[in-house]
Amino acid sequence: MRRVDPLLGTCALDTLRQRRSMKWRTYPADVLPAFVAEMDFDLAQPVIDAVTRALALGDSGYGHLGVLGEVFAGFAAGRLGWAPDPARVFAIPDVMSGLAEVVQALTPPGAGVVINPPVYPPFWFRFGFSGRRIVEAPLAVDSGGRYQLDPDALDRALAEPGVRAYLLCSPHNPTGSVWTREQLHTVADLCLRHDVALVVDEIHAPLVLAGAEYVPFLSIDHEMTARAFAFTSASKGWNIAGLKCGLVVSGSAAGDKLLAGRWEAFLPGHLGVLASVAAFTDGLPWLDAVRAQLDENRWLLRRLLAEQLPGARYQPPQASFLAWIDCRELGLDGDPAATFLERGRVALSPGGDFGRQGDGFARLNMGTSPGLLAEAVRRMAAATR
Ligand SMILES: Cc1ncc(COP(=O)(O)O)c(C=O)c1O
Secondary structure, three states, X not given: OOOOOHHHOOOOHHHHOOOOOHHHHOOOOOOEEOOOOOOOOOOOHHHHHHHHHHHHOOOOOOOOOOOHHHHHHHHHHHHHOOOOOHHHXXXXXXXXXXXXXXXXXXXXXXXXXXXXXXXXXXXXXXXXXXXXXXXXXXXXXXXOOOEEOOHHHHHHHHHOOOEEEEEEEOOOOOOOOOOOHHHHHHHHHHHHHHOOEEEEEXXXXXXXOOOOOOOOHHHOOOHHHHHEEEEEOOOOOOOOHHHOOEEEEEOOXXXXXXXXOOHHHOOOOHHHHHHHHHHHHHXXXXXXXXXXXXXXXXXXXXXXXXXXXXXXXXXXXXXXXXEEEEXXXXXXXXXXXXXXXXXXXXXXXXXXXXXXXXXXXEEEEOOOOHHHHHXXXXXXXXXXX
């Protein structure tokens, strides 16, 4: 196997086990963690420099947007084919709390929020904290095994009484699907017809992989963009979730007003802002090294599963580092992730956490070296014997 790009470090297990994040502290040391969405690579040097410089200065106060709007707009123009107005970009502590805040502002208590299962587990419970309820529009699987938006299911869900918002995950976690411009237009038409607000979680967009064309929702030519908010972050792309900074971009002056009115009660982490600025400006060579590694890993995983777990079904993702594996033909009882953990000592995310559509599936984190990815599959295979 090829060595990891020097920009990404070596992913040495003894060094990784010194980390104290959720990934490395949830399970005992004999378990290989491949669950929560943290990557194993060394951080981008510009990010390390920005944070250490701030700490050396005692610069650890409240977050200030600074040039974040401008540098994100520059990144979006260069990499995502989209030129948002920097004045429309607001910093938030993280994507989930930003989504919750905006959904709360846009909908009355008791309102329905549509999601597309199987989907990122907090989508299921986060909006319930403020008394909103979830309405399901499940994804469909096409003949090639790729998950797609199902316009009929979406139409039905948006028509349900009391539905006031739709949360689209783009690119989609855990399926790795990247939606086409045509699909986004269909979504926009349906939201407009049903008079429903649209919030789009684009957190995995920096990690779109070779061969997929990613379209930011607010870049499409459609009047629904004026009623939409796009959420993103450097937290997945550059592995800095713990620094607490996300971004929300509004699609209209009314949206700007809604966000501006919340700004002082809703500050991002200061170190997160500084790290995000460094990532969006000087972190592109590192990002490209990660994308190249993930591209290699997604095909390597296909080979390893075919060799060692031939009953597993997996469609390489079009974006990011999450592999959604159908384990229903492996002949395991109950939750496959529980079997992998108990008998193989490797921790994946249980598919059922993503909705009942995920029963019999498991999500594997591929944001690591080829060597550790191979070790994860070896442990999964051992668990099934
Ligand atoms: C689709 C999606 N949205 C949101 C998040 C969480 O982002 P944040 O930590 O900024 O809330 C994740 C984390 O993996 C995610 O996959």
